[in-house]
Amino acid sequence: MENFEHYVYKTEVNWSLLVEGLTLPVENQVIFARNMGTFLQRGESKPINIYLNGRSYPAQIRNVNFDARFKRIKDTLQIRYPHNGSLARALQSSFPESNNFIVRQREIRAKGDRSIIKLPDEFKEYLAIYTTEYEDSYIFETISASDILLLKQVVSMRPERVLESNFNYDIIDKDAGILEDERIVRIRKLNRKIGDNLKLLYNNRCQICGKVIGDEYGAHVVESHHIDYFVNSLNNDASNQLIVCPNHHGIIHEVNPIFNRKKLIYLYPNGKQEGLAINKHL
Numbered sequence: 001m002e003n004f005e006h007y008v009y010k011t012e013v014n015w016s017l018l019v020e021g022l023t024l025p026v027e028n029q030v031i032f033a034r035n036m037g038t039f040l041q042r043g044e045s046k047p048i049n050i051y052l053n054g055r056s057y058p059a060q061i062r063n064v065n066f067d068a069r070f071k072r073i074k075d076t077l078q079i080r081y082p083h084n085g086s087l088a089r090a091l092q093s094s095f096p097e098s099n100n101f102i103v104r105q106r107e108i109r110a111k112g113d114r115s116i117i118k119l120p121d122e123f124k125e126y127l128a129i130y131t132t133e134y135e136d137s138y139i140f141e142t143i144s145a146s147d148i149l150l151l152k153q154v155v156s157m158r159p160e161r162v163l164e165s166n167f168n169y170d171i172i173d174k175d176a177g178i179l180e181d182e183r184i185v186r187i188r189k190l191n192r193k194i195g196d197n198l199k200l201l202y203n204n205r206c207q208i209c210g211k212v213i214g215d216e217y218g219a220h221v222v223e224s225h226h227i228d229y230f231v232n233s234l235n236n237d238a239s240n241q242l243i244v245c246p247n248h249h250g251i252i253h254e255v256n257p258i259f260n261r262k263k264l265i266y267l268y269p270n271g272k273q274e275g276l277a278i279n280k281h282l
Helices: 015-019 030-036 086-094 096-108 145-155 160-169 182-201 246-255
Strands: 006-012 021-024 045-052 055-063 077-080 126-131 137-143 223-226 241-244 258-260 265-267 273-275
Touching: 006 021, 006 182, 015 021, 015 086, 015 096, 045 086, 055 086, 086 096, 086 137, 096 145, 126 182, 137 145, 137 182, 145 182, 160 182, 160 223, 160 246, 182 223, 182 241, 223 246, 241 246
Parallel strands: 045 137
Antiparallel strands: 006 126, 021 077, 045 055, 055 077, 126 137, 223 241, 258 265, 265 273
16 A cells, blocks of 8 residues: 555644544645545545554544635545544554643643643654545554654754755665664655655746756656755755755755745845745745
8 A cells, every 4th residue: 555655744743633633724735635626525524444553443534615604715624533532542642742741731721721732842743644545545654752853863963965865866875874763764755755745736847946857858857955954953844845956956055045934035145036936835
């Protein structure tokens, strides 16, 4: 089944995910939107199978854009499973740091307080969701706080360009040990698939120059770049990635320009400013 996995969504663990389900913003997920558009219409729901750690759990996926009362322009999908059922308990066991922290905070907060409990950085954990070759089967993969701690140790002091080469081209850096631990492999795979999803979104065009490199040779050469360098941020979210041609990628790492997120422009040390020719996700 792994050969058919396509990235859908990465979300931070919260109380809802630990007990009953989560919401998928499908407008940001190219592959998932294509898959779901073929069989799930507004207001419809469908039973699905969730695979977590090799075990299958029953769940339901539904399009919650039921009628005009919601006034949603785009469809919104939810994955739901029985409240504190077998899948919920499996997730709670997979995310002990998040679960224990949230449970403690819920016990001590004021009665009637329904505000969202935000996890401190050291407790943040993530769930990645993938489609499979079957439209009714999805894979949940966990990234725990201990996984992130190990990743931090592995990438510490590693050159950013080497890490991004690993993410983009499957280059094996044996000295870094980045491919040796199964937990690191999961995070590396997720990073690669998020980048691949964005490459599809931009049809392999560089967001800065708008060009498709290699077209005349029957090839498309484009790379994902971390705006806040991964070695420092450990942030592989789509919001921290740009799709760029190798030329712009090399220049960025050579001179380290500042990216202005508000204006979506790069500010180079020599005074040059360069904006994005294409932007669909930032």
